[in-house]
Amino acid sequence: MVIASLSKARGARAAPAITARPWDLVIVDEAHHVKNRTTASWKIVNAIETRFLLLLTATPIETDLEEIYNLVTLLRPGQFQTPAAFKAQFVDKSDPTSPKNRERLRALLGEVMIRNTRAACGLKLPPRFVTTSLVDPAPEERALYEAVVGLVRADVESGRRATLGSILLLEAGSSPDAVSATLMKAEKRDGLSALSDAARTAAAAGTRKLEHLATLLAAHQGHGLVFTRFRETAAAIVRSLERAKLRTAQFIGGMSGAEKQDALARFRDERCVLVATDVGGEGQNLQHCNVVINFDVPWNPMLLEQRIGRLHRMGQEREVHVYNLASRGTAEERLLDVLDRRVHLFELVVGEMDMVLGNLTDDRDLEDRVLALYAHSKNDGEVEQGFDAIAQELLRARGRYEDTRKLDSAVFGEDFNA
Structure with missing residues (x-):
């Protein structure tokens, strides 16, 4: 069994190994990422030899009907014949997002697709x-928040990584207690002692x-x-x-x-x-x-x-x-x-x-x-x-x-x- 992301599978190192042997089953989650047959993701799935292929997606179509053609071609090549034949039979030239011959299109899709919707599953949630x-905020809490924002901006201006500042900004939106605890663990840095004092003062006042x-x-x-x-x-x-x-x-x-x-x-x-x-x-x-x-x-x-x-x-x-x-x-x-x-x-x-x-x-x-x-x-x-x-x-x-x-x-x- 191999579990890999699409980006990993299509990579120069993994792709030859994946396509070198046949597989019993290939499952592609979030399969809308292979709806474009010009992409490397579509091509790697198409190149894999497998007895069974399962494509899972909540959005099999997003922008145009050709996406359906590309997905179905992976599952059953020739189901829609050629791209030109598919367009001629099912795509309305005056409105490419409005399919024609809909009953025939749905019949062909029904041979390769199962749709599980909330209605079909009986999922009715209360509102x-x-x-x-x-x-x-209390004045002490507001002052602490402004001081943390100042630290984030100062770190960027000085070229330092904003890792500590980003954590503190998230914590400042939560509680002064969270800020104070992080500052106690932080390494000594210019300006942090005053910020630590502000955090302790705000924590004592409470949010x-x-x-x-x-x-x-x-x-x-x-x-x-x-x-x-x-x-x-x-x-x-x-x-x-x-x-x-x-x-x-x-x-x-x-x-x-x-x-x-x-x-x-x-x-x-x-x-x-x-x-x-x-x-x-x-x-x-x-x-x-x-x-x-x-x-x-x-x-x-x-x-x-x-x-x-x-x-x-x-x-x-x-x-x-x-x-x-x-x-x-x-x-x-x-x-x-x-x-x-x-x-x-x-x-x-x-x-x-x-x-x-x-x-x-x-x-x-x-x-x-x-x-x-x-x-x-x-x-x-x-x-x-x-x-x-x-x-x-x-x-x-x-x-x-x-x-x-x-x-x-x-x-x-x-x-x-x-």
């Missing part, structure tokens, strides 16, 4: 309601998000899933909630399997608050709860979707309430403004956000782009302009996804609609 909760969190949980009878990216923030949350007389359990990295299972059992049976780091966003089914609170907001929207997906999944019978907490004046506030208010990404159903993000023309992760904005901007105005550009690109990406859905419907018909 989810996403709320952005903005909190005014006002903690007060808002306790209020939200009390409104839901003290039962909810609270996510944070950082263990130090998780500890601060637990201390604050216990002072507010709310029962808690923790699910964080470093715990044993038995400890994690005990925490999940308490969360289910005692209906307490589960405070989890992102390790709790992977592989857990927690649909017995219907409240999830993101105490800090990942800059990668798919991590947010993964967190929400622990509750909003098959088996959930109640409306799901999602709260995204952010301090005003932070990257998290600006990112939520883009994702929620302007682009409405949280309105999408399961799986659609990934497809929209896949339509972005900039290959960098949003996390990298947000960091670059703060590192290279000279003031808040330039930061705002950068977020405006991200918003416009996301809107265009969502528009391309909507066009893909229309083309998908035209090709596959109502029987295949989700």
